[in-house]
Amino acid sequence: MNSVVVSFNQALSLILHLDRELLSIILLSLRVSGSALFIAAAVGVPLAALMAFGRFSLRGLCVSLLDTLMGLPPVVVGLFVYLLLSRSGPLGFLALLYTPSAMIIAQTILALPIVASLSHSAIVSVDPVIAQAASTLGATPSQISMAVIREARYGIMSGIMAAFGRVMAEVGAILIVGGNIAGFTRVMTTTIALETDKGNFEFALALGIILLAISMAINLALNVIRRKGGTERQR
Amino acid sequence: MRLSISRISKAYSGHTIFEDCSWVVDREGVYVVMGPNGSGKSTLLRICALLEKPDCGEVAYFSGNKRLTEAISLKRRMTLVFPQVGIFNATVFDNIAYGLKIRGAGKQEIEEKTSAMLGLARLTEKRNQCALSLSSGEKQRLGIARALVIEPEVLFLDEPTASIDEMNARLIEEIILDKKKSGMRIIMSTHDQMQAERLADQILLIKNRKLEEIKG
Ligand SMILES: Nc1ncnc2c1ncn2[C@@H]1O[C@H](COP(=O)(O)OP(=O)(O)OP(=O)(O)O)[C@@H](O)[C@H]1O
Ligand SMILES: [Mg+2]
Numbered sequence: 001m002n003s004v005v006v007s008f009n010q011a012l013s014l015i016l017h018l019d020r021e022l023l024s025i026i027l028l029s030l031r032v033s034g035s036a037l038f039i040a041a042a043v044g045v046p047l048a049a050l051m052a053f054g055r056f057s058l059r060g061l062c063v064s065l066l067d068t069l070m071g072l073p074p075v076v077v078g079l080f081v082y083l084l085l086s087r088s089g090p091l092g093f094l095a096l097l098y099t100p101s102a103m104i105i106a107q108t109i110l111a112l113p114i115v116a117s118l119s120h121s122a123i124v125s126v127d128p129v130i131a132q133a134a135s136t137l138g139a140t141p142s143q144i145s146m147a148v149i150r151e152a153r154y155g156i157m158s159g160i161m162a163a164f165g166r167v168m169a170e171v172g173a174i175l176i177v178g179g180n181i182a183g184f185t186r187v188m189t190t191t192i193a194l195e196t197d198k199g200n201f202e203f204a205l206a207l208g209i210i211l212l213a214i215s216m217a218i219n220l221a222l223n224v225i226r227r228k229g230g231t232e233r234q235r
Numbered sequence: 236m237r238l239s240i241s242r243i244s245k246a247y248s249g250h251t252i253f254e255d256c257s258w259v260v261d262r263e264g265v266y267v268v269m270g271p272n273g274s275g276k277s278t279l280l281r282i283c284a285l286l287e288k289p290d291c292g293e294v295a296y297f298s299g300n301k302r303l304t305e306a307i308s309l310k311r312r313m314t315l316v317f318p319q320v321g322i323f324n325a326t327v328f329d330n331i332a333y334g335l336k337i338r339g340a341g342k343q344e345i346e347e348k349t350s351a352m353l354g355l356a357r358l359t360e361k362r363n364q365c366a367l368s369l370s371s372g373e374k375q376r377l378g379i380a381r382a383l384v385i386e387p388e389v390l391f392l393d394e395p396t397a398s399i400d401e402m403n404a405r406l407i408e409e410i411i412l413d414k415k416k417s418g419m420r421i422i423m424s425t426h427d428q429m430q431a432e433r434l435a436d437q438i439l440l441i442k443n444r445k446l447e448e449i450k451g
Contacts, residue, residue: 133321136286137334138311138385147333151324229324 003201010202011209021183022203026210029187032100032174033167036107037115041160044115045149048156051116052123053145063120069113074106078176081106085177098179103187106173114163122155123148154229158222165218169211236296236303236312236388237261238283238420243292245278252278253289254444260389260422265415267431268424270441276424279441280391283422284315311338315391320378322366327358330366330377334385348384355410356380372403379410390414392423396430408434 014022051062083089085097085105096102126148134147149156171189178185180194188207195204238260245253252275260266268276281287282294285305296303303309314334323330332349340348353359356376361369366377375395382390392411396404411421411434425431431438438449 127321129317129319129321130323132286132317133323134333134337136284136315136317137337137381138307138314139337140307143337147323154324 007201007205011205014202014206015209019206022206022210024183025186025188025191025207028100028185029168029189032103032187033107033164035104036111036167037160037164039104039108040111040115040163044112045119045156047112047116048119048123049145049149051120052148063117066113066117066120070117072110072113074110074170074172074174075176077106077109078173081109081173081177097177098181098185100178100185102177103174103185106177107167107170110170110173111163111167114166115159118159118162119152119156122152122159125155126151154225158225158229161218161222161225165215165222168214168218236298236420238294238296238389240283240289240294241292243282243289243294245275245282245289251444253441253446255292256444256446257292258439258446258448260420262436263415263418263420264436265411265434266420266422266437266439267435268422268439268441269426269428269431274441275444276441277393279446280315280393280422280424284313284389284391285310286315311385312387313389313391314382314385314387316378316382316393316395318394318397320374322369322374322377324365324367326363327361327366327369327377328353328363331381331384333381338385352380352384355383357406372399375399376403376407379407383410383414387419389420389422392421394424394426396425396427404430 051059051066081102082097084091085094085102086092087097096105130151131144131148134144139147169189171193174187175190175193178187178190180186180190188211192204192207192211195201195207239258241257242255243253243257244251244255268279270276278287282289285294288294296309323333328349331352332345335345335348350359353362356379358373358377358380361373366374369377379392379395395407395411399407408430411423415421415436423434435450440447440449
């Protein structure tokens, strides 16, 4: 019992003194997950729009495929990216394995289906009267699509936040392709996993506290966004 | 701009709404469409506003003797306000400005015309409020202001005063009469016989899948 209190105190002091190593790990986490999220949003939102407004065969299949990919186990993604990037793999020549880039690739693959699928459902659940109103006011087909996407913006943002929450908390994929190399590919979740193993509780605990704070902030943001977008259907 | 529908028929899943109906709107004025629930008033307005095609027959707009081709440029000369309005999740100002923005209007023009519409619809105080939080009477007025800002030549109003109070209804009627004076063609539906008599230059009754012109 006593040792828990001691660890906890030491963890707090690490946080309060802005421990250099701690800080660099947190920043790398944010950089990797942030980049992955940025790419996933840049690709995923247009993809969602294409699936919502596009007229092509296999559209239904694409939607259900994305829904399935949303639940991809991170370790499987890690393994897949590892095989792709390993020296004998098809992209081995890029020498990306065990770099932050590899971690970004893996997390992008995890985040993309979440962003695309949740954005898609946000867009298709916009009340049809919105498209109708835009149309009667003289909007061209692409302007109508834009009006509908704008109407879905809070749903899209909450999809992006949900993906952020997931990649920030994820450890399987990032550990396999990043390797948890000190000062280079070590991020919050992988450090917690490995420092706990080594009995270095205060460091793990400090990261755990930060990670919790971040996910609380994400949830808070999600709640605010949901409340703003809470007026979906009109009479 | 003259609207001419000739020999149109329309059915939904085997249920006929119109059969071989013709009608011409060639002068400015207020045209009021009446008929019981489900008789096809909204359907007629949607067909005239080029939002829906009849099964057969023709809906055409003419300028003089020249038939206008059905393109976005023609659609932009008319607009229809639905009873559900379809308010965007944005401020009252941005809702009204929408039609101008998509036409590529400049900042100054948007500011001037939108402010004028805010005044007309008595919504100036609500300018920066989120439009979704308006009352239903205010939403109805917003819908009309948002339609009028683009200065349509033909304005379709589907039950513009349904489920709103007497005062709001009168305000909307004033706007309608005011726009008629400026040369607009206004085609509206209503269930209110008194209102129809106050406003209409012509009343069009939908009866037994036919159109009957009553007054004018
Ligand atoms: N998109 C549609 N698909 C199938 N049936 C439709 C559709 N639109 C209208 N109808 C049917 O056509 C008939 C006429 O509908 P419409 O909305 O034009 O009536 P209305 O005169 O406007 O009625 P109300 O006074 O209730 O507004 C109704 O029986 C309705 O159920
Ligand atoms: Mg109707």
